[in-house]
Amino acid sequence: MAYLTTFYWGWLLGSALLGFGMGWISVVQHGEGVSRKLRWALSALVAALIAAALARVVPGRFGYWLDLGLIMFALYLCFCAVGSWLRDWVVSRSAPSA
Amino acid sequence: MHGLFRWSGKWWPGVIPLVIFWAIAAWTSTEPLEADLAQRSTAALKDTILDKRRISVAGRDVSLAADAFSEDGRQSSVASVEAVPGVRLVNDETRLVPEAKPFVWSAERDVLRVTLSGSSPLPASKGRLMEAARANLGGVEVVDRMNLSRGAPPRFDNAALLLLDQVGKLKDGKITLSDTKVSLSGMARELGGREAIAAALKNLPEGFSVAANEVKAPPYIFQAYKDPVAVTLTLTGNAPDNNVHAALVAAAGRRFFSEKVVDNLKESIGAPSGFANAVVPALGALSRLSTGTLVISDREVKLSGDALYEAAAVQIRAGLGKDFPQGWQFKPEISVKPAAAPVDATVCQQLFSELLGKARIRFEPGKADIVADSAGLLDRLIETALRCPTANIEISGHTDTDGDEAANQALSEKRAQAVSDYLVKAGLPANRFSAVGYGSTQPIAANDTDQGKAQNRRIDFVVK
Numbered sequence: 001m002a003y004l005t006t007f008y009w010g011w012l013l014g015s016a017l018l019g020f021g022m023g024w025i026s027v028v029q030h031g032e033g034v035s036r037k038l039r040w041a042l043s044a045l046v047a048a049l050i051a052a053a054l055a056r057v058v059p060g061r062f063g064y065w066l067d068l069g070l071i072m073f074a075l076y077l078c079f080c081a082v083g084s085w086l087r088d089w090v091v092s093r094s095a096p097s098a
Numbered sequence: 099m100h101g102l103f104r105w106s107g108k109w110w111p112g113v114i115p116l117v118i119f120w121a122i123a124a125w126t127s128t129e130p131l132e133a134d135l136a137q138r139s140t141a142a143l144k145d146t147i148l149d150k151r152r153i154s155v156a157g158r159d160v161s162l163a164a165d166a167f168s169e170d171g172r173q174s175s176v177a178s179v180e181a182v183p184g185v186r187l188v189n190d191e192t193r194l195v196p197e198a199k200p201f202v203w204s205a206e207r208d209v210l211r212v213t214l215s216g217s218s219p220l221p222a223s224k225g226r227l228m229e230a231a232r233a234n235l236g237g238v239e240v241v242d243r244m245n246l247s248r249g250a251p252p253r254f255d256n257a258a259l260l261l262l263d264q265v266g267k268l269k270d271g272k273i274t275l276s277d278t279k280v281s282l283s284g285m286a287r288e289l290g291g292r293e294a295i296a297a298a299l300k301n302l303p304e305g306f307s308v309a310a311n312e313v314k315a316p317p318y319i320f321q322a323y324k325d326p327v328a329v330t331l332t333l334t335g336n337a338p339d340n341n342v343h344a345a346l347v348a349a350a351g352r353r354f355f356s357e358k359v360v361d362n363l364k365e366s367i368g369a370p371s372g373f374a375n376a377v378v379p380a381l382g383a384l385s386r387l388s389t390g391t392l393v394i395s396d397r398e399v400k401l402s403g404d405a406l407y408e409a410a411a412v413q414i415r416a417g418l419g420k421d422f423p424q425g426w427q428f429k430p431e432i433s434v435k436p437a438a439a440p441v442d443a444t445v446c447q448q449l450f451s452e453l454l455g456k457a458r459i460r461f462e463p464g465k466a467d468i469v470a471d472s473a474g475l476l477d478r479l480i481e482t483a484l485r486c487p488t489a490n491i492e493i494s495g496h497t498d499t500d501g502d503e504a505a506n507q508a509l510s511e512k513r514a515q516a517v518s519d520y521l522v523k524a525g526l527p528a529n530r531f532s533a534v535g536y537g538s539t540q541p542i543a544a545n546d547t548d549q550g551k552a553q554n555r556r557i558d559f560v561v562k
Binding site for chain 2: 025076
């Protein structure tokens with residue numbers, strides 16, 4: 001893991017920034033979110049992919065691409081959460097003063 | 099927390115650029131990553147001894163194919179690659195180098211090259227053997243047909259290096275090491291090479307032994323060429339030691355009374371037994387030829403040339419083989435020189451005097467037995483006698499003044515008769531010769547010195 005991070009820190013940083021931006025926007029965005037059902041289905045898919053990656057059942061280059069995708073996706077999700085939480089904090093701090 | 103869950107429903111649009119990022123990252127990074135991992139894996143195996151090592155990387159999975167020289171080495175090589183940072187899986191395609199039983203290594207030399215084949219225990223020892231072969235055999239092409247195998251006996255390298263040294267002493271042949279047994283065959287480069295190899299093999303490392311040593315020595319050659327134009331006898335080839343060398347040259351000097359002896363003999367060990375006992379009579383036979391070559395190769399004696407007359411040819415063909423030690427072969431190729439033109443009696447006398455001026459017919463001391471050394475001279479006297487068939491010849495025997503006069507008289511008569519008999523036996527008519535003894539009554543030199551006495555002990559041919 002440490003090896004991959006040093007090798008691709010650029011792409012990982014990109015994923016993180018993208019996540020942060022998306023999280024930042026999502027707090028004030030008006031619109032429909034993903035339905036509960038779809039959300040479960042997507043979670044199950046991701047869980048299955050993580051399981052496949054941990055079990056190292058996908059061979060060769062596909063295995064590597066899966067690992068890379070999951071790491072980028074995990075970072076994206078983390079920074080989405082960070083972005084959303086920060087935006088929420090900023091919004092809730094400015095609301096009473098307004 | 100509830101907010102985070104609510105907001106997360108709206109995070110999906112960012113996944114679209116993320117997927118694009120991911121595709122680009124995968125597209126651009128895969129090959130550099132694979133190259134980097136291959137290089138790191140190779141570096142990790144730097145100190146591990148493996149043969150036929152092949153590393154291929156797909157994504158983060160490394161396939162390692164190699165022949166290892168021990169189970170420990172095999173496992174540690176896989177572990178080393180597994181420990182390389184970034185490697186996800188190692189596909190272990192390693193195997194152990196096959197075990198050779200028996201462990202056979204050989205070095206074969208022919209005219210052009212030396213071929214090393216069979217098994218060698220490690221790449222390093224293979225390299226060392228090749229290097230040693232190139233260094234020892236200066237200039238000869240060295241071909242490597244060695245495989246790597248397990249199961250070499252202890253101290254294999256030392257033994258193989260010593261044997262490679264011996265290959266340098268071979269002209270052609272093969273040295274094989276089968277487990278700890280050494281077999282040698284072929285031909286030594288030089289006389290004495292076989293003995294040198296046998297001596298070196300005593301230094302084989304402990305545990306190794308010689309199963310068969312069939313290295314042959316090159317033929318032991320001795321040659322003598324009698325050149326009637328240059329009036330020389332040229333000796334070439336080998337003589338076993340200083341004493342035999344001197345004896346052969348002395349024997350040649352006695353037998354070839356009119357030729358100059360050119361001595362080009364080298365002293366080398368490895369002569370067949372009975373060498374001197376065969377060469378001396380063979381030189382005697384050569385001295386009876388007008389022109390001829392004597393070639394002795396090991397125990398085979400070839401004498402070719404022209405005898406002076408038919409009876410001499412028959413005697414040489416039949417007689418020489420009997421004088422040789424056991425196991426020696428004689429191959430005569432004797433022809434007869436065309437008869438020389440007849441001459442009148444005066445010329446004949448002149449020719450006799452010339453011949454007897456150069457050498458004397460010699461007898462056993464105090465006896466009337468002609469010594470074998472004089473055969474060449476007698477042949478020439480007979481040849482001369484054949485050129486004047488009508489002349490009658492007196493064979494006169496003379497002695498020095500030592501001893502009793504009556505005894506000297508009798509001895510001189512007997513000696514003259516012995517020579518006459520010899521001529522008759524050679525095919526000349528008996529009525530042409532009269533044998534006369536003069537005792538010490540007709541000296542040609544003073545009898546007070548050994549030299550003078552030697553000159554007086556003589557046989558003269560007088561044409562009547």
